[in-house]
Amino acid sequence: MKRYLQLAAQFEKMIANGTFEPGMRLPSVRQASSSYRVSASTVFHAYYMLERRGLIVAKPRSGFFVTRRPALTRSVTIASTRNVDDAEGDSRVVRFMQAQRRCAHPGLGASEPSAQLFPFGRLSRSWTSATRRMGLSWNGLSAGKAETDLRRQIALRYIATGVAVPIDEVVVTSGALDALTLCLQVLTRPGDTIAIERPAFHAVQGAVRRLHLRTVEIPVDPHHGLDLVALADALQQHPVRACWFVTTLHHPTGATLSDQRKEALVVLLAKHGVPLIEDDVFRELHFGASPARPAKRFDSNGLVLHCGSFSKTLAPGLRVGWVAAGRFASRIEHARWMAMSSACVPAQYAIADYLEHGDYDRGLRKLRRDLALLQAQTIQAVLRYFPEGTSVVRPPGGFFLWVELPDGVDAMHLFEIAEANDIAIAPGAIFSSGSEFRHHVRLNYGRPWTQDVERELHTLGKLARRLAAERVAVNDSREGPEHMTGEEP
Structure with a gap:
């Protein structure tokens, strides 16, 4: 067993037996390195593993602390369904999108990784080959050939995950959101209730609003993922027609369900006959030694509609996605035709060619290595520059960090003053239809590390520290006279 695994196991045992109680600080990296006669890198790897398991949390300029594990508040979340017609929520999302367009530095708030991380040189050769093959046959016949080629390549890739997906079950769409929305259209009618996550990607709220659906929100823990007990309660209490969940590298928290919990989720939903729309656009960016499944x-009942995309792993902006729709494939296909929705034909040809000849897996391995390094650099910067009390969960992949700010720092306020400094971020409030996550921000680390990137994080941290200091000053001013005189209020 590798030394960092042994060290992590030792600390985990001490946490379990109470040697380190919740809230206690672990030995510093230097202390642990000296005591256990290992390198600082080994200690970091051990602590990062414990952090991913939710046993400890890093605090800026303070070290690593044993995590308190508060119970998830299920009753509040699923006591009743919600009509997603929140005008304030709409306004927050619009302001976020406007900031993305207006700010000179939108990268930290972006929803896509930087194009600089992708193999556009090799992909452009596939694009050239695709247009050459099409020649003058720019018609429905060439579109059908492009889609068939791409569906075949997608079906072949499923084999590596242990899933046998017939080519006829794969429906190519104009991006993942198109696939997800088509699934909702087929499975629901206006007024129906669906289960979504809390927090959830802001586009989920928009999609269910457009289809006039009601939602029941299931909490997601940043360490452990979707709360299956809360989901079971919701299925008992509400007429849930479908579920829309991100099971690997949840957006925005980065949480990933284990294989055991994924299986339990599928079994639970099958028991109630409820389809799962699996939003799985991030899975191939998982950093683990073995691929996430x-x-x-x-799924043995055809109830899981698995939606994917190439925008996070190959080429942002191409807008090519798909759904492996199981028993619902023909209905999804019909809905796509009725909506006159289709992916770009040259893009389908180019991606199919790249998947077959371009060594897609090698490109993915490089992308994962790059993102893992960028993640570490960004976390170090956040811990260095942000105010004391900030916590960061280290996700096992992807390109987002879910950052929790101290109680005195309102993320919407930070968003506003960051925008005034030409920096765009994604405040936590846009990831829920309510007013939750006011102390959270989502940061994108999927772009090459430069002095400009570090400068943005330094500026953002300085702004957050200023807000924290202002709150402390306000609290001191309120409490000061009473403490000085000793008089009752």
């Missing part, structure tokens, strides 16, 4: 791997 989709929940669809455990």
